[in-house]
Each structure stands twice: as C-alpha cells, then as structure tokens.
Amino acid sequence: MAASSIPLPASEPLGASPWIPVPFRVEERASETADTITITLTPPKGIPSRPFRPGQFNMLYAFGVGEAAISIAGDPDRPETLVHTIRSAGPVSAALSGAAPGSTVGVRGPYGTGWPLASASGKDVVLVAGGLGLPPLRPALYEMLRHRDRYGRIEVIYGARTPKDLVYYRQIQEWRGRSDLRFQTTVDAAGREWYGDVGLVTARVPDLRIDPSHTVAFLCGPEIMMKFTAQALAAKGVPDGSIYVSLERNMKCGVGLCGHCQLGPDFVCRDGPVFRYQDVRRFLSVREL
C-alpha cells in the first residue's frame, strides 16, 4: 500500500527558500581606506532589483568562503544597484573585499528594520556616525536630501580614528559644500595635514543648530559612542524617544532563526538593526547581555 492513502497535508514545492543566495555581478569596486572598499552590484538578467529601506542590510556571500551581514550603503531611489561598503575584518569580508569587477557576489536580503524617516518628517534631523557607521546612514541621507523640503535642519557628525579612516572622502567634500546641510567631520588623532576638528563626536553635540524638542537623531557606530552621544543629545534636550541606534551582532541567518544576534527579547536581524534607543538601553546597559 502506498503512503498516499494516508491523508497527510499536501506537499508544497521547495521554492521560496530564504537560504539561497542570488549571484549578483560586481560592477565596480572602489577603495575607501586601507582596509575598506565599496562595491556596486547588479542582479543577474531576468532577476528583479531589490528595493530596500535605508538602514537595512543584506547577507553577502563569497563563493567557497561564506556569508556576512553587510549594511546597504547606496541610494534607495536607485535599487537597480546594490552598494555595500565592506571592511576586511575576517575571512568572508576579506573575500568580499577582494571581489573584482566582473566577478560574482551572492545576495540574500534585504533584511531588518530601517531608519524611521517618516518620524523625522517636519523635524530637524541629526545623524551621528562613528567609523564604519556612516555607510548604514548614507541611504537615509540620500533620501532626506532628495526630499529636502520634508525636513528642518540636517546635521551630520562623522567621526573616525584618523583622516585616513574617513570613507566617502570626496562625497563628504560635496556634502560639506552644501548650504542645506551641515556635515562635520572629526577625528581622534591627526597630523598637521588635517585642518578639521579633532575630538569625539560627542563634543560636537552641544553646538548642533537644532530645535531639540523637534529633533530626531539616528546614531550608528560603536556602542560606547552611541551611548555617550545619546546622553549628550538628551542633555541638549532631544527627547529619549526620538533617538535611534543601529546595532551590530553576530548574524548567520538574517531572519530570526540562527539565534546568534539576540539582545534581550529582540533578534537584532529581524527586530533591528535599527532600534529606538530607549527600547534597548536597558539591555545595552547590562554587561555581556
């Protein structure tokens, strides 16, 4: 007797597996710093582009090496290309960093929440980036500059260790030249060739030209930087509930199944990476949570 006589639920085809990377073509690779590059990817023929929200990430796959969670750094209005800025830190990111134009990188995603741009509408906006925290914020900046009239003042503070660690160097010069945006850069240490600010991003917060009670802030960088920046913003009068942070955790899956990225009740990959700071502050304040 065949098993078909037993009324088991009907089988559905295995099609929509979340685990299958799609091979995207590397169109460009540009050097940012000594260990950081930016790649531009396009989907294979017949495969639609991947619209994304600013702040989301993809799982990028290097054939034969593995996957890593990398934030999307491009313009959300141009989803026909995916732009990722990658620092070579481990085997996967090193392999991805070495992906030459014409080669292939696998893509799963986009995953996660994004920066809540709608909540910033009609308000002043502060972006604070530390190190490689700028790439996940760049799509939000593109979006806000495209719809410049929706927002009040836009202030960006970008901090890096040294001038040589600043990414998007040329683009920053353009942004600094704009009259509808104030873009400040600061570094921890610099030589004589640096004419900009030296110091922590938090030191720039008191001088922000904002109406604090009508300000939304997006922070991305090391957790310690975000913590002190949030404190500085709060001291200036920015409401706790208007401060958002993007968190980084170990991620293998992107869909809340591998368990690695848990922070308290949240899967950072699915419930984040962007969180309202007041919702995660209590978890971040516990050592090793």
Add this chain to the structure above:
Amino acid sequence: MSDSIAVGGRYVLERAEFPRFLLALHEAGFRVVGPTVRDGAIVYGEIREESDLPIGWTDRQAAGQYRLERRADSALFGYNVGPHSWKKYLFPAGERLWTAVRKDGSFEVHPEPVDPTPLAFLGVRACELAAMGVSDHVFAKAGDPSYAERRRRVVRIAVQCGQSGGTCFCVSMGTGPAVRTGHDLSLTEVIEANRHFFLVEIGSDAGAALLSGVPLRVAPEGDANAARAQVDRAAASMGRTMDTDGLRDLLVNNPEHPRWEIVARRCLSCTNCTMACPTCFCQTTEEVPDLSGEEVERRRRWDSCYNSGFSAVHGTSIRATTQSRYRQWLTHKLATWHDQFGESGCVGCGRCITWCPVGIDLTEETAAIRIQPAPAPVPA
C-alpha cells in the same frame, strides 16, 4: 471495523496484536522511528519490529543521572524521555542546505531536496508534542522550508505516560502528562494481572487511516478508566515542579542577580542542555568547498549559546563568561521566548536537568532567583 474509526474514537488494541499495528505502519509506507536501547540509554531510532522497542526496560533519572533498569513487567513504553528528542528528525543536527558550482564566471545554487519518505513517530510523549508545537512556531516564523517539508510528512503516535521521571515537570509547564492535542493517535499502555492492552485514541483522519486492518474493538468504559488512571498516576508523581507565576518578568528584571554567578561556578558551558532540549533551535552554517574549489556545499548544524564564538563580533565574544551564557540560555528559554513567540520555550521534559554533567537544575535556579538578594550595605 476500521471503516467506522473516527476522530475522537477510543478502541482497545490487545498487546498480542501490537505487531499487526507496527506492520500496518510499515505497509502504509512509513519509516517508523521510536525508542530503542543504545549505549545504555533510550534513544530514538529505526523501529523495524517490536523487539526494537525497549521492552521491559525503564529509566531512573535525577539531576545529572540516568540509568536503565529492568522492569518487573514487559511494558513496551514503561519509561520516560531520554537524551534524544524528535527534533533530530525535523531539524537534523547537521544537514546540507544547498550545493553550488562555479559556472560561467558565476555560480549556480541547487537547493537540497528533502528525503520524501514519510515518518511515523512512535512513542511521542505529551511534553514532546508540545515541544514540536513550539518548534513549529519558530521555524514557520523564519520560513524555513526543509523543516516545514519534513514536518508535513510526519504522523505522530503518542504514548501516554504511566509514570513520571525524576526530572519531569510537565504539569508545571501545562504540557502534560495527558496527551490532549496534536496527536494522530495516542496509545495508553495498560498492564493488569492477566491482561496487557493499549487504549487507542484517534486524534486525526491520518491517524484513523493508519489503523486500516488492525484488529481493534470499541473500548469498554472499564478499559478507558484503567487507561485514565495511568495518566493520573503520572500527573501525581512529577519529579520536579517549577513556579511559572511571573517567571518572564522575574528573569528579565534580574540580569544582575547574584545567583547567575553562583550557578556559573558549576556550569561547564558544555552545551549538553541545549543539545538535549527539544526546542533549542540555535544553529550555524558552514561552507564546505571540495578540493578543487569548484563545488561547495552549505551546511547547517546545531549551535549553542554556550559556545564562546556564538556571540562573537569581529572576533570578540559578547558573552565571554559562563555566567552570561547560562543567563542567556535560561532567560531566553523561560522569559524572552514569550516576547518572541508568545509562549514559553520550556515544556518541562527535564532533559536539561538529567543530562547536565554537573546536575544543574533549572527549577532550582529559577526558585533561587525568586529570592531577592540582601540589599547592598549602605556606605557609612
């Protein structure tokens, strides 16, 4: 008489006819898996004939202890749960997700097909049905295709517990010992002075169809009562209890409780509890290239929040201490699971207690966390 068998019906299967039941499962095309004796423990494996079952065996369990012992009778299911759980069939400890080959300067990915053989789980306990329900929610929320595919091909033949193990606390977790839902069939084994039979309860149409050709008769009231008495006995003999009142908030609000440091002095961070747990789902992936580098396979395997690299970001572990890992495991299992999936991640099976090499008992740990520490002395 099988034509009239319907969901909700109760029948008697005589012990002597059990091989006929097993044969019916095989003839229906199922691979039957269930309890077997191996390496001094009852583990799940292939059941080809009834002698593969642990007939006449029982287990004695305590914190960090597990022993097989002979029973005075020849019960087929006279024991509780062992180190294995059914998750090994639905979410294998290691599996290939896909393979890929280099092609025309790019690569081509081939999803791994799932073995289409339908499985009959024989001897599923109430806590294990509950655990499968918990896993179903976790894997469905993530849209995992291979779990769903395997799960669809499973019939579940439950067995009602006639006794409790030394580390059982399903009554506290509201998951047992009575099998009430989720089964295709449930069996209650009754051994009397001169009789040995099973009360068979039909849980689904698939379950009813399994009984085609199996000699059954409608259960008389007396037999049904004798079966119920078995489950009542199990309910009355729980080895452990856990107070779940306010447990979610208790754990979430006490991450700095001194008990975490005390339990960490014993915890080996060995991962046994997470491997034995029927609901622990944490996993990692591995890329396995062949020697030529032209073909790769993507594998996933069970991972554990007790592994040092589990939380590592850029090579640095966020949870470097055993204390933080035990806290993560227990808090996730009993507390934040509610936030994530609307239920507890614990079903009260007791495996983590029995299989902990140092006998750490989560019911004892949660009770200890209920005791508020003395306030720190006020500086003069």
